[in-house]
Amino acid sequence: MTLLEFARGPAINAALVIFVFGVIWRLFWLLFLPRAADHSVAKLGAGAAVSSAAGGFVRHMWPPREYAARTRFSLIVGYVLHFGLAIIVFGFAQHILFIRDIFGIGWPGLPTGVITVVSVITLAALIAALVRRMTNPVLKMISTFADYWAWFVVTLPVVTGLMAVSHLLLRYEDMLGVHILSVALMLATFPFSKLMHAFLVFVTRSQTSFFYSRRGSHV
Amino acid sequence: MADWMSQQGTVGEALTRQGISRRSLLKYSSYLATLLALPPTSSQAIAQALAGAKRQSVIWLSFQECTGCIESLTRSFSPSVEEMIFNLISLDYQETLQAAAGEAAERARLEAMEANKGKYVVVVDGSVSTRDGGIYSTAAGKTNLEVLKETAKDALAILSVGTCSSFGGIPRAHPNPTGAEPVSAIITDKPIINVSGCPPMPEVIAGTIAYLVTFGKLPELDHLGRPKPFFGDNIHDRCYRRPFYDQGKFAKSFDDAGAREGWCLYELGCKGPVTYNACATIKWNGNTSFPIQSGHGCLGCSEPNFWDAGSFYKPLPGRMTGAGEAVLGAAAVGAVAGAGSAFIARRRKAAASDPSASPSVPEGADQ
Numbered sequence: 341m342t343l344l345e346f347a348r349g350p351a352i353n354a355a356l357v358i359f360v361f362g363v364i365w366r367l368f369w370l371l372f373l374p375r376a377a378d379h380s381v382a383k384l385g386a387g388a389a390v391s392s393a394a395g396g397f398v399r400h401m402w403p404p405r406e407y408a409a410r411t412r413f414s415l416i417v418g419y420v421l422h423f424g425l426a427i428i429v430f431g432f433a434q435h436i437l438f439i440r441d442i443f444g445i446g447w448p449g450l451p452t453g454v455i456t457v458v459s460v461i462t463l464a465a466l467i468a469a470l471v472r473r474m475t476n477p478v479l480k481m482i483s484t485f486a487d488y489w490a491w492f493v494v495t496l497p498v499v500t501g502l503m504a505v506s507h508l509l510l511r512y513e514d515m516l517g518v519h520i521l522s523v524a525l526m527l528a529t530f531p532f533s534k535l536m537h538a539f540l541v542f543v544t545r546s547q548t549s550f551f552y553s554r555r556g557s558h559v
Numbered sequence: 560m561a562d563w564m565s566q567q568g569t570v571g572e573a574l575t576r577q578g579i580s581r582r583s584l585l586k587y588s589s590y591l592a593t594l595l596a597l598p599p600t601s602s603q604a605i606a607q608a609l610a611g612a613k614r615q616s617v618i619w620l621s622f623q624e625c626t627g628c629i630e631s632l633t634r635s636f637s638p639s640v641e642e643m644i645f646n647l648i649s650l651d652y653q654e655t656l657q658a659a660a661g662e663a664a665e666r667a668r669l670e671a672m673e674a675n676k677g678k679y680v681v682v683v684d685g686s687v688s689t690r691d692g693g694i695y696s697t698a699a700g701k702t703n704l705e706v707l708k709e710t711a712k713d714a715l716a717i718l719s720v721g722t723c724s725s726f727g728g729i730p731r732a733h734p735n736p737t738g739a740e741p742v743s744a745i746i747t748d749k750p751i752i753n754v755s756g757c758p759p760m761p762e763v764i765a766g767t768i769a770y771l772v773t774f775g776k777l778p779e780l781d782h783l784g785r786p787k788p789f790f791g792d793n794i795h796d797r798c799y800r801r802p803f804y805d806q807g808k809f810a811k812s813f814d815d816a817g818a819r820e821g822w823c824l825y826e827l828g829c830k831g832p833v834t835y836n837a838c839a840t841i842k843w844n845g846n847t848s849f850p851i852q853s854g855h856g857c858l859g860c861s862e863p864n865f866w867d868a869g870s871f872y873k874p875l876p877g878r879m880t881g882a883g884e885a886v887l888g889a890a891a892v893g894a895v896a897g898a899g900s901a902f903i904a905r906r907r908k909a910a911a912s913d914p915s916a917s918p919s920v921p922e923g924a925d926q
Contacts, residue, residue: 344833345868345879353882361889361896368897374905433807434876437826441877442886452805511782512793513833516875 343517347524355524356442362531367539383556396549397542417468424462428455428498452505459502466495490534496522570772571610573646584610594766594841595778595788608773609647615772616675617682618668618710619653622703623696623730623739624685628721629655631758632765647772651679654698665699672713680771681714683707683742686723686730690738707745716750716777717742720764725753725784726863733867743784750777753784755836757860762841763789781835783863789841794831794857797839800824818854828872829856836861 341349387395403411429435433449440446470491473479500519503509510518530536574584588606592599621629633656650656651671652664659667671679685703688695693704701709711717719742722728730739743751754767767786770778778786795801800823803809809826810817823829831839834857838849851857856872859865869879 342864345864348869348875348877349879352878353880353885356882357885357889360886361893364890364893365897365900368894369900369904370897372898372901372905374901374908433809433826434874437874438876438878441874441881449807449809451807507796512795516833 342513344513344520345517347517347520351521351524352527355527359527359530363536363539366531366536370540370543378554380554382554385556386554389550392553393546393550396553397545400545400549414469414472417465417472421462421465421469424458424465425494425498427458428462428501431455431458456502456505459498463495463498463502466491466498470495486534489529493522493526493529493533494535497526568614569610570612570614570647573614574610577646579646581606581610591766591769591773594762595770605769605773609769612647612772614647614649615768616671616679617648617650617768618671618679618714619650619682619684620703620706620710621654622683622685622687622707622724623737624721624723626655626684627758628684628723628764629653631756632720632761634761647769648680651675661699668710672710676713678715679713680716680718680768681707681710682718682720682768683724684720686727686739686741687745688730688737689740689745690736693738695737704745707742711742711746711749714749716752716771717746718767718771719743719751719753719755719784721759722755722757722860722863722865725755728757729866731864751784752777752780752786755783755785755790755861757858757865759861760789760837760841760843763837785835785861789837790835790861792835792840794834794836794839794851795829798831798851799839800851813854824851824854824856826874827856828870828874830859830862830865830868830871830875831857832875834859834862834865 386392403415427450430439430447431450432452432455436446436449470488473483473487473491497519500515500522504512504515504519507515509515526535530538571584585602585606588609589599589602591597591605592602597605619629652668654664657664657667685696687693687703687707689704693702696703698706719725723730723739724742727735727739727741727744730737731741741753743753752767752771754764756763763786766789767778770786778788781787781790783790795804798804800821803821804823804825808817808820808822810820810822810824811826812818813827818824825832829851831851838857839851842849842852858871859868862868869877873879
């Protein structure tokens with residue numbers, strides 16, 4: 341069995357099984373956890389649960405004016421790398437085929453050149469995020485292994501994907517195997533790492549916004 | 560087998576006997592130089608070397624194969640590659656082409672081995688049965704395994720022609736009932752060149768033999784033992800449809816508008832990106848076409864295990880096999896585990912908030 345066959349076969353399938361199990365386990369666990377009933381009376385002007393949660397979620401996407409200058413760098417880097425990753429994952433024809441293989445749905449892809457440019461920009465944003473994390477005193481102090489691990493398993497597929505397309509270091513089929521293995525690593529650790537925020541961000545921000553809304557505050 | 564195929568002497572003498580002019584030899588040498596990616600000036604040197612070279616004694620062994628490899632060579636186009644190649648070599652044993660049969664044929668092999676001890680080249684097409692002592696493929700009362708070991712013992716080098724002899728090929732596909740193995744898994748003390756393909760390209764077979772005869776050494780080989788001049792690039796990088804791949808234009812079915820426009824066949828399962836061969840450059844049938852040009856994706860036939868590497872029609876990024884039931888099972892187990900974890904948390908919380916529930920001391924714990 342070649343590296344590519346192993347990656348396209350047992351490795352990616354095992355990773356998918358772990359990913360699905362882990363994500364559903366964590367979501368079910370969190371959603372069914374006991375919560376204390378809120379007996380307080382909502383403040384005047386508090387919105388309905390859904391609208392206050394959604395409103396707060398949207399407002400969280402951009403910082404308040406007074407924090408704009410201080411958060412500009414991380415905001416831009418964060419948006420660039422998240423949008424970049426989304427374009428790479430959902431815009432590259434080869435990735436769409438992978439998604440179609442699993443879910444049975446697909447859509448037109450973007451030209452390879454566009455994806456390559458986006459990948460390079462995304463990689464630059466990922467490196468910038470890492471440099472900031474390692475140089476900003478506060479961020480450095482609160483960072484744990486989990487933060488660096490999340491960065492590593494996201495960056496590795498971007499690097500190996502670019503190297504596969506560019507025929508660097510290894511033969512294409514071997515680098516493609518390494519790339520798929522790196523994706524498998526990311527998928528398998530996804531539910532148990534900080535990458536889970538891809539699902540939980542919608543829950544946590546909405547819930548926080550809803551709580552604050554009941555207290556008469558818009559965040 | 561025609562006499563001229565197995566006659567000794569120099570290549571030049573053989574060409575003269577065949578009425579082939581020096582000009583034809585030069586043309587063929589230029590052709591070889593081009594195939595091997597050698598400088599144009601080397602064609603003159605090749606012609607001189609070929610004319611003076613002794614015809615290489617070749618023993619061609621056919622094992623678990625379909626005869627497609629020898630068909631590929633003998634049915635190649637003009638200028639007749641097979642004629643030229645048979646002028647370069649003295650084909651002393653080839654079961655399909657030789658007139659002799661039975662004991663006479665076997666005697667020819669043994670005589671050729673004795674006469675050219677340590678100098679002959681063994682060409683093998685087909686994989687070798689190894690299970691139960693190799694009894695699943697025999698000829699003249701001998702297993703292929705025995706014949707290979709016996710013939711390879713005093714050989715100069717071995718040329719594995721076709722994917723079966725190079726990597727095991729279709730006979731080695733799961734469940735491999737005959738224990739089929741490539742030559743390289745059995746013979747480990749001789750130089751082996753793998754000319755893979757199902758079938759291999761005639762120009763690649765001929766070019767490799769010509770290189771051996773001309774230069775008296777093995778060409779540069781890749782990590783799978785294949786001649787780099789022919790297997791150095793993958794099909795995808797040399798494919799004329801590559802621009803469509805880069806533009807994201809893919810045929811979705813074999814008869815849609817994209818297919819008619821000649822768009823990339825990647826989404827239809829083409830294995831060109833992971834297949835190394837000269838199909839996209841030399842092409843087949845006298846440089847006429849190759850599978851992708853004919854509208855079908857590359858099967859990856861020159862690669863090891865191509866038969867077991869998933870469906871020919873499944874795109875490369877897709878998984879080789881689905882894991883639908885396992886994923887659904889994982890989802891169900893995840894849901895149960897998640898609900899169970901939450902249930903345990905609820906019970907703990909309820910127990911912690913129940914004032915009547917005090918920790919009990921097990922009976923006898925104070926003893």
